Amino acid sequence: MDLDFTPGEDAFRAEARGWLAAHVPATPLPSLETAEGFAAHREWERTLSGSRWSVVSWPEEYGGRGASILRWLVFEEEYYAANAPGRVSQNGISLLAPTLFEHGTDGQRARVLPAMASGETIWAQAWSEPEAGSDLASLRSTATRTDGGWLLTGQKTWSSRAAFADRAFGLFRSDPEADRPHRGLTYLMFALNAPGVTVRPIGRLDGKPAFAELFLDGVFVPNEDVIGAPGQGWRVAMSTAGNERGLTLRSPGRFLAAADRLTTLWRERADPSDTALRDRVADAVIGARAYRLFTFGNASRFAEGGDIGAESSLNKVFWSELDIRLHETALDLLGPDGELCDGDGSGDSGWSEGYVFSLAGPIYAGTNEIQRDIIAERLLGLPKGRR
């Protein structure tokens, strides 16, 4: 049992740190939930990919460095420690790409991945529908066969990044006659500027259009943009959900950097004898450290071919609640400035935007209620059934 990095890993860290120090914008980019900020973040993706830092864990042929999960974790630590911009390509990289690696064709990978790596194509996810939040089996939007492809019709919502993104991916009901509701779904990719797509941005709590509704009216998708077999979309989508994704949805680097910034804020602002605040800051530091080490354990198990199944549910509940508590503590440390929104002028602390972002954590990617059910049923073996 050790926490040692190899000389190669240390060199990789040093290279990442050096590059980031030289390239991270001195002033924060505008919020990526604005048109201007989105463009700036896309440009940043191009800069990253120019030095092969945008998708370090991918094979080189698609723009990556073939880095191990451990190196990816190292990169993420350096990335957030450098206070580098949020990743506008996150949806594509963490949700679509793993699916393409596992279920896509060579042609799809060649067509999609390099453009994703460079920021040329920014992807939105299109999972949810108004009547199907966490319950994807009840999706209603349809994919109907047509000449050479499919026609998509229906409505998607909470499509993150869709206000400004280029393309989207999601599940559509292709066989309404299937014997069980989560069968008969097909996984498709489509362009957001295709005929028949209407994008209506939706403001999140602070008003910024962090997601959108998509209205689809006979949107044509060629067969080559179906991932996996038609009707197998549920299996395709789920197969990558619990595994590597459990490790990569939110890297420990984010929380380590946030806990460091919180500690700095506390040292600057707080009365050190105010133990109530001190304890909350300490808990953030402890939580970030625990998450880092937990992830190293999972990465070690994964590297040996172990499976990260229901344990990704432990992960999800832990980081999402840690994130909220950490940001609540920051707002309390800011005193009367704690309620001020970021992005409306000088003096942005960065904390309030982070706070609003954190509030979504327990909701998306499977609510924490569902994660706790999964922990209880799959990890602890408690009986299913009555909720």
Place this chain on the structure above:
Amino acid sequence: MDLDFTPGEDAFRAEARGWLAAHVPATPLPSLETAEGFAAHREWERTLSGSRWSVVSWPEEYGGRGASILRWLVFEEEYYAANAPGRVSQNGISLLAPTLFEHGTDGQRARVLPAMASGETIWAQAWSEPEAGSDLASLRSTATRTDGGWLLTGQKTWSSRAAFADRAFGLFRSDPEADRPHRGLTYLMFALNAPGVTVRPIGRLDGKPAFAELFLDGVFVPNEDVIGAPGQGWRVAMSTAGNERGLTLRSPGRFLAAADRLTTLWRERADPSDTALRDRVADAVIGARAYRLFTFGNASRFAEGGDIGAESSLNKVFWSELDIRLHETALDLLGPDGELCDGDGSGDSGWSEGYVFSLAGPIYAGTNEIQRDIIAERLLGLPKGRR
């Protein structure tokens, strides 16, 4: 809206305070969970009743003062502020007596209540069974008709006070053929020294025999000791459960006194700049005050003929969780002495016995899980069914 006491109520308070100051033992009685302590507490009940302080809210004919709920609350505040002994008659007074007032016969009341008021008869409750904790509808112990009465057979458990008490009351299945499981139950009283009763004391967490198992083997109960109609026991037991009992199970006086003692402990022991502890002490003070005022509101509503139904579930969750937090704070304030048991020698703080006692709060009298279900379903109208 006011919080004013009448001159009569003020005089009542002054009388109670004066009497308690003159009579409360200078040194705490031994734990009532021991034979010696039980006897001492029984003697204290006799002292109380000698001056008509044991059951102030009862009619005078049964040993009370016909006091209003408000006067009862005043008495309880004075009682606990005076650090007076725990009430060994609590089971009888708060559980059996309200049932007798509502469903008993004049003969039963005359026979049972004065002896309860004087401490001559101490009552244990006999609700639970090994396979029926919160789920009373699944009781299995039986009452079978016999000449002039009933024969009780079966096993009861978690019978509080039964290690040393005189008599017990509980529900028994008298009609195994009833169409629904909570029908066919009968409410009976029986002597713990009757032939066929075996009492096996059970130690609680700290080893003290706070309750017992009762093994019943053809225990004869005369018809006169059935309360209400045979087969109606469930209705008889439940009809008083949510109403006055919701107000009187744990009076605010207990928590006000405990919060005061906690504040004193904090002022003596804590570094005032230790805001983490300060906040927890403040929350105990706030909680006790909230519970007092909430109870005054309920008492006002009750005095006007209003119903205290599912609101007693709000009550139960609130005081039981307040009680634990308050005692946890006290143990933390005691530092290395916090883990010491009371009752094994000099230097008892009183806090650790109170802590152990508090831990039972969320479990007994309907677990807090059940109370939350009741709040959600009856108070908020959420759909029943899936748990």
Place this chain on the structure above:
Amino acid sequence: MRFLLDAEQTEFTRTLDRLLTAADTPAAVRAWSAGDHGPGRALWERLAATGVFALAVSEEYEGLGPLPVELAAAFVELGRHAVPGPLAETVAVSVLLQRLGDRGPAKEWLPRIASGRAMVTLALSGPYALDADAADAVFHVVDDDLVLADGHGPVRTSLDPARRLARPTGGESVAHGPAVREAADWAAFATAAQALGVGLALAERTVAYAKQRTQFGTAIGAFQAVKHQLADAVIGLEFGRPLLYGAAVALAAGAPDASRNIAAAKVACGESAYAAARTALQLHGAIGYTAEYDLSLWIGKATALRTAWGTPSECRARVLSA
């Protein structure tokens, strides 16, 4: 003792509820957040006609007060309907003007405040005055002086978009005297009431949503995890409520422990409203996270009111103060 609202007080809250329901308050909130104060001012005038702003003003200055119980009941409704504007600040200014030595400014401003003709705000314990850009007068307190500001700095937005914060600048002292603590107490008291109302609205709306929203083939309100979160939210609020009215009774009686009672109410109402907001957000899921869905009007307000006019930490310290 009768620790319940009387029939008249209950009817007063019903009147406010009806008025604010009929007035499409959410639209006024959204306009206010966008810097258009017209609908909000119109709402304030209608509220003034019911006497809401006269409750902290004595008859000497054409008010009805001080009537802290009625004030609490009214401010709960204002919170329940997410009414925008410098509500607690109006109370604080009213108290300050009455308690400070100089009767001139009191006679100038109080009748207009009570009648709703003037909207006022102030900065007292913190740097910002709420809605300075909407107010007819912006005060700040410098030591024991009440200063009528001659302007304010740039307007910043809050996590509650209907709260717009700016620093008062300059101006001259209009009155002097040590009434700051008392004014801050009244503002904390009004804020506690408003927070309780915000929490109640969040709980009510979430209960209604849980009854109609289905997932996995059943109303989500049938899930025990949902039930228990809502039960906990309601427990918190229902034990905040008596603390609020207990503080009102203490204020009405001029009790020496009124300030401690207010602090207790502020902690309990503020924290339980914030907990209700977290629960509301969690149980609504993504739609609750959406600015265009009305729930967001209360979520941000619960966050802001938790710390406005006394953070939980400050209030807890006060509860234990001698």
Place this chain on the structure above:
Amino acid sequence: MRFLLDAEQTEFTRTLDRLLTAADTPAAVRAWSAGDHGPGRALWERLAATGVFALAVSEEYEGLGPLPVELAAAFVELGRHAVPGPLAETVAVSVLLQRLGDRGPAKEWLPRIASGRAMVTLALSGPYALDADAADAVFHVVDDDLVLADGHGPVRTSLDPARRLARPTGGESVAHGPAVREAADWAAFATAAQALGVGLALAERTVAYAKQRTQFGTAIGAFQAVKHQLADAVIGLEFGRPLLYGAAVALAAGAPDASRNIAAAKVACGESAYAAARTALQLHGAIGYTAEYDLSLWIGKATALRTAWGTPSECRARVLSA
């Protein structure tokens, strides 16, 4: 990097698990609580034979250590089985004797400690020594002196009945030097491991109980409220575990931040074990509240270990210390 126990370490924990399962440890705990140390001492000797008490003792003194990873793994098992006795105290004495200047007492005591022939305890940061009545030697620390006590005060019982506390009295200094902080860190580290094991046992037992106990016609583990409480208990423990082993790795490396890592592990393991105890008690209901049911052996221990060798507050302060 390989942040996992290796096959040998895993096998070591399995050996301990088998040994302690076969030995009817609960009976030894109950005897210990009643002041009968015989079965507990016998258990200690069997544990010593596996090398448990040699892990903090260097080869110079006939030990195997220092092997903090193995120590952590072993103490998790000791906690899982509620093994009684001055476990963390033995570690602290071992560290102190090795670090203090004088080799005499080290040579006298350490080989006996490592082999299980001697059971020792000490009072260091608090007034009490655990199980002084069972120990062959009771130490206390006065300033920088390690004092071999010549007796102890009356034995008091703890909320964990298997912990028996007494104040060491009198005696003479046997060694001198500034190793107190290091010894306390090791004791906190061992306590964190033990607490984690206690929490794991509580969670395992409660999961098993929830599968077989029925109420309202269904296994209680099918109720969502039960599921979520258990999920939360397990989340707490599973994120305590890596902090514990992270601290072990830091100790093994002599890292300068080892003390802060230990403090983090102590908070997380202690608090999550206590939370698991509360959940275990709540979900078992009355039977969990019963001394004769074995669950009680772990419930009291979780309470005591939360504060032993560093309260949560002290540990949080240390986490943020420079």
